[in-house]
Amino acid sequence: MALGTYALRGLYFAIIEETKTPIQLTGTLVGIISVVGFTPDIFMSLFVGYMLGENPTIIEYQHLFSYFSIIPIIGLLATIGFRANLKKT
Known part of the structure; x- marks a missing residue:
């Protein structure tokens, strides 16, 4: 961290x-x-609590880690888009 x-x-x-x-x-x-x-640090604990619910199961953990895999990919795509936009100007 x-x-x-x-x-x-x-x-x-x-x-x-x-x-x-x-x-x-x-x-x-x-x-x-x-x-x-x-x-994101402010909202992450709320998000994890919401995703896991009262009685977390393996499925809820799999969904949580799926989201944690998707978020950086979105960031990478945004970075590539910004970089391509900068090269045009």
Whole structure:
């Protein structure tokens, strides 16, 4: 978990540096990016609780892990789409 958290921080500091954002805005941008980047952590426990229900069975766990496999694929497709869009401009 910590590795993912620090990897995300490294990414947004790299993005801020590459965009040559003034140092006065760095704190504000880090706050905004953190809210957006860590928002899934807020809802994940609610989502897992909803998915597993009162008496979790193997089927519910399989559905949960299926969703956990689909979500990164959607993120990868979005990244590929954004990258293709950037190359056009």
